[in-house]
Amino acid sequence: MPAIVILGAQWGDEGKGKATDLLATQHESGADSIDFVVRTSGGHNAGHTIVVDGEKFATHLLPSGILTPGTTSVIGNGVVISPEALFRELDELAARGVDVSRLVVSANAHIIASYHSTIDKVTERFLGKNRIGTTGRGIGPAYADKINRIGIRVADLFDESILTQKVEGSLDVKNQLLAKAYNRRAVAVDAVVEELLSYAERLRPMVADTALLLNRALDEGKTVLFEGAQATMLDVDHGTYPFVTSSNAVAGGVCTGAGIGPTRIDRVIGVIKAYTTRVGSGPFPTELFDEDGEKLWKVGGEVGVSTGRDRRCGWYDAVIARYASRVNGLTDLFLTKLDVLSSWERVPVCVAYDINGVRHDEMPMTQSEFHHAKPVYEFLDGWWEDISGCRTFADLPKNAQAYVEALEEMSGTRIWGVGVGPGREQTLVVHE
Numbered sequence: 001m002p003a004i005v006i007l008g009a010q011w012g013d014e015g016k017g018k019a020t021d022l023l024a025t026q027h028e029s030g031a032d033s034i035d036f037v038v039r040t041s042g043g044h045n046a047g048h049t050i051v052v053d054g055e056k057f058a059t060h061l062l063p064s065g066i067l068t069p070g071t072t073s074v075i076g077n078g079v080v081i082s083p084e085a086l087f088r089e090l091d092e093l094a095a096r097g098v099d100v101s102r103l104v105v106s107a108n109a110h111i112i113a114s115y116h117s118t119i120d121k122v123t124e125r126f127l128g129k130n131r132i133g134t135t136g137r138g139i140g141p142a143y144a145d146k147i148n149r150i151g152i153r154v155a156d157l158f159d160e161s162i163l164t165q166k167v168e169g170s171l172d173v174k175n176q177l178l179a180k181a182y183n184r185r186a187v188a189v190d191a192v193v194e195e196l197l198s199y200a201e202r203l204r205p206m207v208a209d210t211a212l213l214l215n216r217a218l219d220e221g222k223t224v225l226f227e228g229a230q231a232t233m234l235d236v237d238h239g240t241y242p243f244v245t246s247s248n249a250v251a252g253g254v255c256t257g258a259g260i261g262p263t264r265i266d267r268v269i270g271v272i273k274a275y276t277t278r279v280g281s282g283p284f285p286t287e288l289f290d291e292d293g294e295k296l297w298k299v300g301g302e303v304g305v306s307t308g309r310d311r312r313c314g315w316y317d318a319v320i321a322r323y324a325s326r327v328n329g330l331t332d333l334f335l336t337k338l339d340v341l342s343s344w345e346r347v348p349v350c351v352a353y354d355i356n357g358v359r360h361d362e363m364p365m366t367q368s369e370f371h372h373a374k375p376v377y378e379f380l381d382g383w384w385e386d387i388s389g390c391r392t393f394a395d396l397p398k399n400a401q402a403y404v405e406a407l408e409e410m411s412g413t414r415i416w417g418v419g420v421g422p423g424r425e426q427t428l429v430v431h432e
């Protein structure tokens with residue numbers, strides 16, 4: 001199974017870090033060991049939690065494979081890199097005894113400079129109640145520069161003259177905007193160049209043609225795991241635009257963000273929570289504003305790993321699951337946090353939307369319709385038992401088994417595994 005994609009099927013924070021770590025370590029010593037774990041989109045807006053022997057780690061820009069000995073971590077060309085955030089994260093993990101020497105960074109990945117996060121924050125402030133609720137990490141402005149063809153790439157850090165020209169080009173209009181529209185001080189080109197150059201020597205040995213590296217690895221039969229960041233509903237094309245991130249978080253983004261062809265991909269796993277959460281603004285049909293929402297938030301510990309913001313909580317949405325299956329060509333779902341649903345008499349699951357009196361079984365065509373979507377619920381019988389100690393599907397209470405089977409049926413994709421706790425071992429395999 002050489003190329004496996006793991007991605008988010010909802011609005012992020014589904015447990016992609018846990019799923020990546022699980023696959024990477026499951027295969028650790030076998031003939032089918034995972035050789036590479038690759039990030040292909042987003043940046044340090046991501047926050048992936050991995051719990052190993054009760055010890056908690058969080059990765060942001062680094063692939064979660066960094067925690068698996070013997071695995072090479074790759075940051076692909078589609079990622080936007082803040083060198084400051086990259087080295088902070090490497091240093092933090094190294095200080096905790098993690099071997100961070102096996103990291104390879106694409107020469108073509110774009111750089112997030114400090115002015116990108118300044119612009120991210122001032123833009124959000126100016127949007128007022130229409131703000132996206134970004135992480136403020138400069139992700140959108142860095143991708144905007146990439147598409148505008150005024151971005152700075154990793155390779156540019158190794159030539160001072162080119163870097164200076166590019167920073168000048170990038171700041172030209174931005175400084176006008178900062179000073180005249182946002183009433184901010186203009187950013188000095190020299191200071192930015194100096195800061196970026198200060199990272200160059202440390203970065204240089206990590207930089208490679210990662211597309212060539214990964215294609216050769218696949219030619220040799222090595223196994224490559226592509227670790228998604230953000231999620232389908234945050235994808236700039238397929239998500240709830242404009243309340244999205246600025247990259248392609250769907251499976252297609254893996255091809256452009258790594259430089260591999262679609263025919264290379266063998267398996268696409270969508271990670272999905274047994275309920276739904278979202279951080280930031282934007283529509284969310286099954287969102288709860290009552291004590292059930294409060295209970296999901298509390299029992300699920302639904303606080304963001306990157307920004308510490310509370311996550312909005314709601315019931316499982318099978319319309320979204322079907323949509324994610326379709327736009328990503330999912331082969332499997334990995335259902336997380338089933339343990340959080342213990343102790344409800346009945347668990348509602350959204351099976352369709354009522355939009356202005358019309359039933360929609362699939363995602364409506366337009367965002368305006370989606371903004372008016374009211375969930376149509378089916379009610380499944382709940383269970384009271386603590387299931388965090390279950391290790392096989394048969395260990396689950398009958399109603400929890402029925403819940404998983406109903407979700408599989410409604411979502412149109414087989415559920416490969418179920419998470420019953422944050423730990424690596426707290427996982428049940430439903431289908432091998």
Ligand code: GDP
Pocket residue numbers: 008012013014015016017018046047048049050051300305335336337338339340418419420421422423
């Ligand atoms: P990611 O961004 O998709 O990697 O997910 P996050 O790490 O941001 O958020 C998922 C949270 O759920 C983390 O705190 C995980 O430790 C935790 N988690 C993952 N799977 C499970 C599970 O099956 N049960 C419980 N209770 N927690 C889980």
Ligand code: IMO
Pocket residue numbers: 008011012013014045046047048132133134135136137138139140228229230231234243244245246279280281
């Ligand atoms: P992981 O990989 C949840 C959300 C932000 C905001 C929107 C745009 O941990 O699942 P951005 O800073 O990207 O321009 O913000 O996207 N967002 C996430 N929400 N999990 C994430 O990553 C997210 N990355 C971005 O909250 O609504």
Ligand code: MG
Pocket residue numbers: 012013014046047048049305
């Ligand atoms: Mg997260």
